[in-house]
Amino acid sequence: MSVRKPLPRWADIALIPALNLTLAFVISGLVVLMVGENPFEAMKILLYGAFGYGEGFGYTLHFATNFVFAGLAFSIASHAGQFNIGAEGQAYIAGLGAILVGLALDQTHWLLVLPLAMLAAGAIGGLWGFVPGYLAAKRGSHVVITTIMFNFIAATFMVYMLNNVIKAKGQMSPESESVINAGKIPQLREFWDFFGYAPVNVMLFVAILALAGTYILLWHTELGYKIRTMGQNPKAALYAGISNSKIIMISMTLAGAIAGMIAVNEVLGVQNRLVVDFVFGYGFVGIAVGLMGRNHPIGIALAAILFGALYQGGLELAFYMPAITREMIIVIQALVILFTGAMEGLFRAPLETFFTMLDLNKKPKTQKQEG
C-alpha cells in the first residue's frame, strides 16, 4: 500500500470525475432500462432539455447559480477544516431577509433592492453559519452535528413564520405576499429573448463574482492563507500565531452569507414570494458540488453546471417520459451524487496502483539505457 504514489494532477482533477460520472450514468441507464424506457432516448431528452434550447439552458444556468453558492458555502468552510452541511438551512432562513427587503422597498428601484436584499439575506444566513461556528470554536461542538440541527431549526422556524407571521391574506397555503415592482430583480430574458421563460437573473453574475472573489480571498489574501493553513494543520496554524477559533467563526459566517445568496436568487428572482421549502435541496447538493469541484472555484463552476443540467434535464425527462416519475429523477440524481461525492475514492486506489505500476515499468528501462 505504501508504495502507491499520489495520482498525477490531470488524473486527479479530470480522470477521476470523468470515470465516476460515467459509472453513475451507466447505472442510471440500467435503472431507466428497468422501468422499460430506452436509456439512450432518456439521455437525449435530458441533454436536449438542459442545453438544447434557450429556455432549457436558461433553467440550467439558473440552477447552476444556486449550486455555485451552495458549493462555495461548503468549500470555504471546508478549507478551514469545517464540514458545513448547513447551507440548506442557512439559505432557507436567509429567505426572510430577501423577502422583507423586497416587500418593504417594492416601490423603489431594483438597484436599491438587490444590494440591500443581498446584505439582509447574507446577514441572516451568516448568522445561521456563525452560531455553529461559535459553538465549534468555543465549545468544541462538531459542526456536522450543529449545522444539521440548525437545518431543522430553520425549517420549523420558517414554517412558523410563514403560517403565523408573514402569510398573505386570503391565501390557504403558507406563502408570503408577492413582490410586484422593484422587488423583482432583473431577469436576463428581459434583455435576451433567447432564454424564453427561464428565471436566470442578475444573480448569475453575482455567482461568477463570488467564484472569482473566493479564489482571490483563499489564495491571494492573508485571511485566505490563514484559513487554508488552519484547515490543513490546526496545530501548526496555532503555533504560527493564527487564532483558530476566530478563523473558524469567520469562515462559517462567510459560508452562511454565501448560502444566503440562494435565497435572493430563488425568492426575488423566481418565486417573487416566500414559499415553503424554496431551497429545494440545493444546499445539500452543494456538498456534492464542492467535493466534485475539489473545493476549487473552477471545479465548483463546472460541477454546478453539471448538477444544474441534471436538475433541469431531469424535469424534462419526467415531463416527456411519464414512465419516469419524480421519484425516479431523484434516484438518478442521487446516483450521480453517490458516485461523484460519497464514493469519490472508488477509483482512486486502483488508479493509484495502476499509475505506480506504470512508473515501475518505466524505471528499469531507463536504468538499462544508462547501463
Added chain:
Amino acid sequence: MKTNKNKSFRLSVLAGGVALGAMLAGSALAEPAIIYDLGGKFDKSFNESAFNGATGWAEKTGNSFREIELANDAQREQLLRKFASTGSNPVVVAGFSWAAALTKVAAEFPDTNFAIIDMVVDLPNVRSVVFNEHEGSYLVGALAAMKSETGKVGFVGGMDIPLIRKFYCGYAQGAEAVNADIEVFENYTGTTPAAWNDPVTAGELAKASFSKGADVIYAAAGGSGLGVLQAAADAGKFSIGVDSNQNYIQPGSVLTSMLKRVDVAVASAFEDGTTGNWTSGFNVMGLANGGVGWALDENNADLITDEMKAKVEELSAKIQSGEIVVHDYTTTSSCPAG
C-alpha cells in the same frame, strides 16, 4: 412598445415550444393536461380522483392527455408554463396551492384555458371549481354519530387550513344533529403541504383519538388518510374516507367515504376544453348537483343499517331543499359546532 416586444417574444417562445413538444412527444397540440399536487397521483384520495376523472375522459373519448406529478412547491410555475407553452389546452391543476402560480401564468397565456380545483382565481381564462365539502361532511358526520357507541368521534385533517376546517366543521355539525352531546376530537397532520403525504403522523393521531374513546374517525387528509384507515382497521374501530370512494381499502372498517367528485370536475374541464364549450368563472359543486356525497357499496353495506341510511337520506334532502343550512367555516372563520 413593451407589450409589442413581449407579444412577439411570447409568440416565438410558443412556436419554439410547440415544435419541441411535437418533436419529442408526438402531437402535443390541444391535448389537455393535468398537474397533480404534492400528495401524488396515487394517493387513493384527492389526486387519484383527479387522475380517475382524466383517464375516464380518455377512455370515453379515445383521446390522450398529458400529466405530471409535482415534486416540489418551487416547481409550480415552471410546470404550468411548460404545459401552456407546449400547446396543452386546457391545463387543469388539482389543489388550492396552485392559486398564486396560476394567477401569474394564466395572465401570461391568455389563449390557454386553465382550471383550478379548490380555489378561486379570478381571471378570464380560468375556471375555478370549488366544492361544498361542508355538506358532504355533514352527512358522514351524522353517520359517524349514529355508528358511535361511545358518544365520541374523531377527525384527522391534513394541512391545517380553512379548507380542511370546513370539512371538520361540517362533520361536527352533522354529528351534533344526530347526537347533541357528542364529543368530537379535532386533529391536523401538519401545517405545510407535506401534511398531505404523511400517513405515519396521521395514523398516530388516530390512535391517540381511539385511546381517548373515539370509535369512528373521519380522515380528511389526502394521502395521509391511509394511515388513519390502517390504524382504525388495526384497532377494530371505524374510519371514514375522503374524496375518492375509499371503502374498498379496509373493507368492514371504512364506514363510508365522503365523496368529492374531483373526477367529474376534471373530466368536464377536459370535455369542455377540447370540444369548444369552455366556460370560465366560478363553478360550485354541492349535494344538489352531485358534486359531493357519501359512498355506499358492497364493502360497507353491512355497516350501514336501513335506519342510518334513511336518516342520512332525509338530511340530504333537507340540505338540498334549503331546510337545513350547513355552516361553511370559510365564510366566518369560525365553527358553531364541535
